[in-house]
Amino acid sequence: MALTHIPFPALPIPPSWFPGHMMKFTRMLPTLLTQTDVVLELRDSRLPLTSINGTLEGALQKWRLERGWDPNDATRRVVNSSACERIVVLNKRDLVPEWGLEPFRKAMSSRFPDQQFLFASWQRPRDIRNLSEMLVIYYLEMAPLINGSDIAKKYPYAMELNVLVIGMPNVGKSTLLNALRNMGIKGPTPKALRTSANPGLTQALSTRLKLSLSPLVYAFDTPGVMLPFLGLGEEGAERGVKLALIAGIKEGMYDIEALASYLLYRLNILNPISPAYLHLLPPGSLPTIDIEEFLEALARRMGMVRKGAVPDLRRAAVYFVRWWREEGGLISASSALQIADASFQAGHGAMTHGWGFDLEWQLSAGEIAGTGHQLLIQQKMEVCIDQHLVNMKREELAENNVSATQRKKQIALKEQKERQLKYAKLKRP
Structure with missing residues (x-):
């Protein structure tokens, strides 16, 4: 017997969970991006749209524009002075049906031509190898600078590739970096980052982690950042x-x-x-x-x-x-x-x-x-x-993604700025 009518269940009001370390990282992100060549954004394959973190999108778009990408054509670069790539890794691919992987990748690529999409599972060494090879390719695009070719004039400081790993809590960022490190550094390598099945283990930006010796690739692990408010x-x-x-x-x-x-x-x-x-x-x-x-x-x-x-x-x-x-x-x-x-x-x-x-x-x-x-x-x-x-x-x-508490804070901050501005005008001679 097939179910022909599947009613939507009654669900509770969503809670708010946005600890201080998440807010701190959100404020740090624009500065971190000035030192970043490649952004690796991890999402959960089971929630490929819900795990898009709109909180970070503004900073990432500004980063691309500052690195010379055309604001009217996401595939065209006007100024090519330094690397600027965004890879979206859809983790836990083994937990979604295989028949949908390629149609979804094509669908997302058609809507987001500025991003590259890769499905992966950390239990599949081939997926880790594919991602590692993508990073090497970006490095090699800059590598001729080191050897003194014409590209060296475009990237005079490209002696290494710096990768920033971002995403929602518990999508596997630390596990990914450990796997890439094991792939890129020959011989036994210690587990560099702690991992957990529970969200919120990583609460601070990691020290720079070496993922590869040749080529030289470094990465930062970051705290998982939840949406400040899940919506009404x-x-x-x-x-x-x-x-x-x-x-x-x-x-x-x-x-x-x-x-x-x-x-x-x-x-x-x-x-x-x-x-x-x-x-x-x-x-x-x-x-x-x-x-x-x-x-x-x-x-x-x-x-x-x-x-x-x-x-x-x-x-x-x-x-x-x-x-x-x-x-x-x-x-x-x-x-x-x-x-x-x-x-x-x-x-x-x-x-x-x-x-x-x-x-x-x-x-x-x-x-x-x-x-x-x-x-x-x-x-x-x-x-x-x-x-x-x-x-x-x-x-x-509609500000449906802003909680009542956040709205009160925004109003209070606006009123504070208005008072400061009024006070500054009164002090003028």
Whole structure:
């Protein structure tokens, strides 16, 4: 039986989590970029749009303009006096369906021609090698300066490549740098940076870390920076739950049953015919949209009962979320439905379909039965990306991304500046 109608769950108001070390780094970023040749921005493949950090976008765009990129043509450089490249690494690629990787990369490249997109998993040495080779290529573009060729006149100080690694909390920045260091420096290399499954471990800019001896490549690890405010209404609520599910928000800030409810919703969309959570239920179980029904069945299956043989729904919710983070993500990625599947084309009619937790669309019966599915998926993804950008702009204009506390601070700061200006005028002779 396929789920033809998957209602959106009720979600709690998102909490605010923006510690002082995040604000401190945000203020430091423009200065750090003056010493940076390549920005490596890490995002989570499961949330490739939600993990875009709009807080940092302004500083990155200003950096590109100061390095000579054409403001009207993102692919054209007017002044080429120093390196300035931005690579977006979509980490944990093994936790999203393989069939969507290339369509999404093409969709993002068409919308953001100033950025290069690379999918990676730190468990795949080839991915680390590909990223390491990209950095070497940027270095070699500058390397002739060292040998005295014509390019040396353009980059007189290009003796090394400096990389800045940025991104949301818990997307794998420190793990990436450790892997690149092991790849670039021959022989046993100690683990240079501590890593953790919980967000917020890195709270200060790291010392300069050597990633490669030949060529000479250095990098800085940075604190993960959360959005100062996740937003109002349904959009803000969903954004917060998504980030909590991938452990991007500090543990304990969300009710676990709310996370379980949203996770059930998303797994149903990834495969409305045979969702991954059926692995947890008794054989013969059918897909469900009822979170209480699901948690009760899971609790009974796992023997999670309280006094009086009452199913412990909270323990079941904790187990469900933990299962998805540890192994269920791999199962859901490998079992996610694609249009080419015979089960998808078995006459179910129009259906909701999706990829990861950020992209969702409707497929008509004609599209399901048609050909050219890769191009169709890319087009569906481009619509999702466009809608995300429109929503971001609308929230920015409506100040939907500013909390009441932040708005009060902004008003107080504005009033303080006005008083200072008035006082300065009164002091003039």
